[in-house]
Amino acid sequence: MENKLVYVVSDSIGETAELVVKAVASQFNGGGIEIRRTPYVETVEDIEDVIFQAKNNHSIIAYTIVIDKLKDYMDQRAADESIIAVDLLNPLMNAFIETFKKPPSKQPGLIRKLDHDYFRKVEAIEFAVKYDDARDPHGVLKADLVLIGVSRTSKTPLSMYLAHKGYKVANIPLVPEVTPPEELFKIPRFRCVGLVITPEKLNEIRKERLKSLGLMAQTNYARLERILEELDYANKMMKQIGCPIINVSNKAIEESANYIIEDLKIERRAD
Structure with a gap:
């Protein structure tokens, strides 16, 4: 048509x-x-x-x-x-x-108009890009919020969405073979949010991701056994930190962001 x-x-x-x-x-x-x-x-x-x-x-x-x-x-x-x-x-x-x-x-x-809120948003977006995926763990100490979770739990999209709301967000991937940055244990637990997902949903997402990259869907990254190992490790780390946890399996980015802002009441740091 x-x-x-x-x-x-x-x-x-x-x-x-x-x-x-x-x-x-x-x-x-x-x-x-x-x-x-x-x-x-x-x-x-x-x-x-x-x-x-x-x-x-x-x-x-x-x-x-x-x-x-x-x-x-x-x-x-x-x-x-x-x-x-x-x-x-x-x-x-x-x-x-x-x-x-x-x-x-x-x-x-x-x-x-180029008001205070506009500049706050621009600064927050730049912050999210700079401190995405643990590129610089020092951002953890400067962030309004730190998102943690295994790969493909929407950490980056959620960080960018919240940045457009004026929140400075850093995100840290949790990988069993990689020790989380020590800064993660120095911030108040309410400034950290863990993102979890069902193994089946994550398996589906990772397979699609591999296909989009032209890679074999049977690699270790998408194997269910590996996914269960990663999720178990992530859950242990989140319990150790004591942070609130969001299950993003069937949530839109907007829904997760609204939960963080409205229910968890994460506040921006004072300028």
Whole structure:
């Protein structure tokens, strides 16, 4: 089936509109939707270009435009050409105006201003990259959180996700033949979280990983006996440290991160 197109148009970067479109598309199992983003729309000519493309491709336009002149032009031209153009911001913006009795700034890109939170996020991402996979164990002492677990328990993806929330995360792989860094035993146990997984799930993940690398799935890395040995070692280390443990077998990254933030209440260190 031919892909259906949605044009995402914004007077800023367009992240918000794209996320909303993806959320809706997910309700149709993806729906064969192709998203084409047009960011930083500044002129009516920019809008005309999108209108032309959308008309010729029988598409939907989803937009986040706060500049009144451009928004009005988009609405008018879409109506002229019988194109469905969905305004993703103004209905909620109008609700704010009506309820809170305060006018909006009508400035594009305010959410991305270089404020304290933005710089915290950038610093946290750089930290996660630098101290990923025990590259430098000294990061353990500087981290808001340290993730430990055997290979393929989502330590790196979870570290990066939490970094985008502003948390400085280091992660340490647990391998029976490798002594964990001594720094791991010097931090408060609540700043360390162990990630565990069922042997069957880990076996499946590792086999797929080997296949993607063009390697034999029967290597020691994916053997069930080796996996059981690693998991047993990891459990002993986690009990020794006394850290909380999350079973990630059937959890999305977002779910694990939310558990860490909301339930375990891991806090960022003071700047």
